[in-house]
Amino acid sequence: MEFIREHIEAFSVLTDSDWLYFSSRLVQRNFKKRTVILRHNEVEDHISFIGEGVVRLYIPHELKEKEVTFGFSFKNQFISAYDSFLTRTPSLYELETLSETTLYSISYKDLQDVYDNTQFGNLIGRLTSERLFLLKSKREQSLLNETAEQRYFKLFKERPELLNVIPLKYVSSYIGVTPQALSRIRKRIN
Template identity: 55%
Template sequence: MDQIRDYFEQLVGINDSDWQQFSSKLRKSEYPKKTNLLKVGQTENYLSFIEKGSVRLYFPKEENDLTFGFCFEGQFVSAYDSFLTQKPCDYQIETMTKTTLWRISHQDLQYIYANTSIGNTIGRLAAESQFLLKSERELSFLNESAEERYRSLFKNRPKLILEIPLKYIASYVGVTPQALSRIRKRIS
């Protein structure tokens, strides 16, 4: 939980009273590798902070899932569109490693918004975090080749290559596993 407070302290600062109210609503959850946190058709009820581990966001397909996002230690994760609208989700969220999350429910976050001076800032920071991840991904698909996306991913997240199966990385980069293999050979 200290990791979350440190996150907010670095960005905006949070007084003890607001932290006590916010932290009292957080619930620690631990999940083994390959656990579905959210399935297609379910409504996202949590905004989660990853203390340890990694997760992927994906569209399940019969042959190959379409991975469109990864989240790691020190980041927020949520099917944020479903969380905001409280409508069923079109994709899934799954742990890729043993993962520890600190979660706040939609209802509890609404309470924090209404009853703390920092509540709206917390919500804004979480929303900005989710937006930046989405924006970065969209821009990479518009401006970079698959090889450039892979290089960028490898540069920004070197641990990723060790922790995540290559088929997920290939899907994220937008190529087949065979094409990713060729890219890797070319740049090594």
């Protein structure tokens, strides 16, 4: 779990005692590809750090083709249905792995304990909140200011390896177009 410490220390220095206190509460959870790790109407009880894998955030629908994908999280990023985590209310969306995924998770109860007993606690809470807010803000601005083609290009410019991991039906939903429109975008780009 030292890589998590290194990631956090890119923002702030941790004392050894704070790191030990925090890391002792992290639980490694392994998931197979295409596992729903949080279902609609469940209360999110974890904030997790992705050690390996890709997680999709989406609004489920009875008809699979009508699901709305609104986010992806990748290795070395935090993942949570954060609104549900904070408010302790049922989630309106689901989290699903798109590849074999390893998460290092801390429960709500344990995080409250870390907040109360370490100097580092408030920092990790703030960093997680800021990261999740920035992702949300970036997504909203992208939908308002960029074309679907720009969103597609940007997604794969930032993460080219995703072409092998994320099914195109999720990409089309994420950038806000039909699979047919995505096919036309891909032909223009190629």
